[in-house]
Amino acid sequence: xKIALFSDVHANLPALEAxxxxxxxxxxxxxxxxxxxxxxxxxWPNEVIDAVRARxxxxxxxxxxxxxxxxxxxxxxxxxxxVQAELSHESFAWTLDATTDASKRWLGSLPFRLxxxxxxxxxxxxxxxxxxxxxxxxTVYWKADRSDAFCRKMxxxxxxxxxxxxxFGHTHIPWNRVVDGxxxxxxxxxxxxxxxxxxxxxxxxxxxxxxxxATHVRVAYDVGAAADAIRASSLPDEFAVFxxxxxxFTHHSRVDPx
Ligand SMILES: [Fe+2]
Numbered sequence: 001x002k003i004a005l006f007s008d009v010h011a012n013l014p015a016l017e018a019x020x021x022x023x024x025x026x027x028x029x030x031x032x033x034x035x036x037x038x039x040x041x042x043x044w045p046n047e048v049i050d051a052v053r054a055r056x057x058x059x060x061x062x063x064x065x066x067x068x069x070x071x072x073x074x075x076x077x078x079x080x081x082x083v084q085a086e087l088s089h090e091s092f093a094w095t096l097d098a099t100t101d102a103s104k105r106w107l108g109s110l111p112f113r114l115x116x117x118x119x120x121x122x123x124x125x126x127x128x129x130x131x132x133x134x135x136x137x138x139t140v141y142w143k144a145d146r147s148d149a150f151c152r153k154m155x156x157x158x159x160x161x162x163x164x165x166x167x168f169g170h171t172h173i174p175w176n177r178v179v180d181g182x183x184x185x186x187x188x189x190x191x192x193x194x195x196x197x198x199x200x201x202x203x204x205x206x207x208x209x210x211x212x213x214a215t216h217v218r219v220a221y222d223v224g225a226a227a228d229a230i231r232a233s234s235l236p237d238e239f240a241v242f243x244x245x246x247x248x249f250t251h252h253s254r255v256d257p258x
């Protein structure tokens with residue numbers, strides 16, 4: 001029994017297509033789910049939504065999805081400095097304008113959390129619980145350096161018990177670890193990785209005799225094509241550099257548009 005989880009596509013259609021192509025070729029998957037942030041930062045928000053809907057891939061609403069759906073005035077993101085804030089607001093305004101009413105309505109229909117019973121609802125467990133950020137807010141960064149006590153607290157909010165899985169994204173950096181028998185998995189990002197590796201990322205949960213284990217997978221795609229499309233759009237060129245650097249370019253200053 002294996003389940004694929006992906007998150008943070010952020011309107012990057014070439015990256016999503018590469019992942020979906022690989023998932024379609026695998027014959028070992030019982031399910032595929034997304035963990036939100038389908039839009040923002042790249043020029044294909046409607047196309048990404050259509051691709052996910054066409055494959056009936058269920059998932060949760062990320063902070064970008066829910067704020068675009070509500071036509072809020074920002075994405076709820078955390079900014080490290082005024083330049084990041086300026087770029088983020090440009091992305092949000094662009095995405096609000098580009099997404100169709102139908103896309104906004106669908107984004108607004110995504111649940112905050114999704115609980116799965118991979119062996120069937122007629123059995124007590126194990127459970128796989130999906131959120132975008134953490135179980136309280138979809139804007140909280142749950143990084144690998146969070147304490148075991150934090151993980152226990154989050155498991156408590158969800159009602160997760162030993163043998164269950166709690167999966168999330170939002171930070172764009174993959175990691176996993178077990179605390180008190182609960183497997184915590186950050187899936188990383190399909191369309192906007194921040195760990196220095198520009199390839200798209202997703203995670204696979206494998207249910208073995210001794211419980212779930214997580215594997216992190218990377219998929220090469222045409223990063224140059226995605227970057228070119230960003231530069232050809234009215235989105236900031238900084239987002240192209242960000243993709244090319246695997247998120248190592250941190251937006252503390254604007255790039256020279258030439
Ligand atoms: Fe994100």
